[in-house]
Amino acid sequence: MGISSGDSFGSGGGSSFGSSSSGGRFDFDSSTHHHHHHRDPFYSNSFVGSFRGNNQRESSGGSGCEGGCGKPCSIFVPFFTCIGSLIVIFGFFQSEQAPMSLNYSRLISTYSVFVKEIQIQNLRDPGPVIYSFSERPALRESVDYIENHVDLVETFSHREWRYWLNKGSTIRVSYDVKGLAGDSLVLAFIKGTQGLEDWKKAPNSPTKALKWYRIHGNGIKEFVVDHDDEHFIAFGNLNIQDMEVTTEMKIHSTLYDVKGAKNSTAFTPDFDAVTFHVSLFQSDCLVLATPSEPQGGVDVWEVHIVYTARWATFFLIWGTIALGLFILCGAEARGVRLWRNNQEELPLLAPQNDQAVPSAVTSYSPSGTAHPPLGSLDELGESPSSDHHLCNICLDAPKDCFFDPCGHRCTCFTCGQRIQGNSSTCPICRQPIRAVRKIFDT
Known part of the structure; x- marks a missing residue:
């Protein structure tokens, strides 16, 4: 019945x-008879998609998480786990x-x-x-x-x-x-x-x-x-x-x-x-x-x-999450300290007594490997107008600047200043840009 x-x-x-x-x-509200569909716009303001040539291959050759994707994972995974456990308590078994x-x-x-x-x-x-x-x-x-x-x-x-x-x-x-x-x-x-x-x-x-x-x-x-x-x-x-x-x-x-x-x-x-x-x-x-x-x-x-x-189960889940966060944060902190120590040990500019490349740049990547200094274009056997040495943004002017402190050299001085004013992050390693240094090749 x-x-x-x-x-x-x-x-x-x-x-x-x-x-x-x-x-x-x-x-009765007649407005509920009509359904309006809309989509929120999604904007992307990244310079990485604009890069071409060897610098684009260099940025995609890494692990992909060195720019800081570990932190969102370490935050959202435990957050949604806790939310899921609360839903089980107060949703399914209320x-x-x-x-x-x-x-x-x-x-x-x-x-x-x-x-x-x-x-x-x-x-x-x-x-x-x-x-x-x-x-x-x-x-x-x-x-x-x-x-x-x-x-x-x-x-x-x-x-x-x-x-x-x-x-x-x-x-x-x-x-x-x-x-x-x-x-x-x-x-x-x-x-x-x-x-x-x-x-x-x-x-x-x-x-x-x-x-x-x-x-x-x-x-x-x-x-x-x-x-x-x-x-x-x-x-x-x-x-x-x-x-x-x-x-x-x-x-x-x-x-x-x-x-x-x-x-x-x-x-x-x-x-x-x-x-x-x-x-x-x-x-x-x-x-x-x-x-x-x-x-x-x-x-x-x-x-x-x-x-x-059964609260013991939820305490065990939350305790495991807390322990995992503690271990993850400790590993991230040790990695940051190691990266800073290595960065301080590696010189950004070559010694001034090196007459062959008086202003060559030694760039340091977040993976801990130092790239060889970039000498003058004549020593490499290529003309200044080679696409390999042109700015990755405008493809017109030569690469005559580098970003401080990471040392990456991928743009001309004008485009480098524009990047510093817009995003203030290096398009290669995504580190904050402190200054744009101009390079005078002789």
């Missing part, structure tokens, strides 16, 4: 248990209140690494029974039943019926809609409470439901369940007048076989709460079931399910 509820779109929503129903008027109707059969299973205990408290009359298993039971049982309803769906309002359905269940809805010619209702099959909330915000969007139809007159719609979850059969009225719908719902519900249960616990007036301990690295699970017939005129129940986290 389903649980009926209904209200205006966008409101808090009301529910009534049993075969009765409720509804309400809503203030407490919930579960309303139940007749023929309710729900499997409750958790990850024993993250959950220590499961507490279930009965909030209404006795009737529900909890079965515990050491292994996941099979969906071998089934039940078929028919429900007939006559509902008035008010203008800009909705009416839904709630069912917990397991994999393999089917719903066959026969409907007869009464209203003015041309008016229609929205029939939607929705999974989950969050899915229902999303559908109520945009009831005319087919993407907000598993199945979405615009119905009028009479007809039949069928839906097959592919995953255990709470499902809703919803009718939405987007017309300016009330509409009446008569439905016959044929439900084939698959049930878990409880014959092989280790033990069972039934709620009584004196026993309304039970706690189950989840064994570590075990596949323990529970089945929460309700009777197939009303008990003393009661056909709807409600329980509160609370999951207790």
Whole structure:
């Protein structure tokens, strides 16, 4: 049997248990009918893509992480790991209140690494029974039943019926809609409470439901369940007048076989709460079931399910992250000190008594290898107009400057000053530029 509820779109929503129903008027925002798509622009302001020739090959020949990609990795990996662990605690295994109707059969299973205990408290009359298993039971049982309803769906309002359905269940809805010619209702099959909330915000969007139809007159719609979850059969009225719908719902519900249960616990007036301990690295699970017939005129129940986290697991995860960050930061600090020591030991300019190359530059790369000094163009056997010695930016003037402190020589003095004014980082090694030194070749 389903649980009926209904209200205006966008409101808090009301529910009534049993075969009765409720509804309400809503203030529908028509702007939700339209969807506007936009894309944020992405800008790139890197000089590396403009470089050509040997300097581009030099910059791409390294490991690719020497420019500082280790720091973002060391920050984002633990950050998202912590966020993921918090989602597991407060998202997947958060407490919930579960309303139940007749023929309710729900499997409750958790990850024993993250959950220590499961507490279930009965909030209404006795009737529900909890079965515990050491292994996941099979969906071998089934039940078929028919429900007939006559509902008035008010203008800009909705009416839904709630069912917990397991994999393999089917719903066959026969409907007869009464209203003015041309008016229609929205029939939607929705999974989950969050899915229902999303559908109520945009009831005319087919993407907000598993199945979405615009119905009028009479007809039949069928839906097959592919995953255990709470499902809703919803009718939405987007017309300016009330509409009446008569439905016959044929439900084939698959049930878990409880014959092989280790033990069972039934709620009584004196026993309304039970706690189950989840064994570590075990596949323990529970089945929460309700009777197939009303008990003393009661056909709807409600329980509160609370999951207790296994905090030792999360402390172990967070401790491992902290230890990894400590080791990584220590390695980065040692690498920076070693790089600075090597940079101080290697001279940037050749000695002045070297008459062959009086102003040759010895460049030092972040990998710790010193490039040979660049002599005059005549000694290399190439003319000053050779492309190899032209500025990588303008390809017009010769390379007559280098960047201080890294010592890379790849641009003319004019383009070097422009780079210093724009990005202030060397396009080869991405180190901050302290000054642009002009080279006078003789």
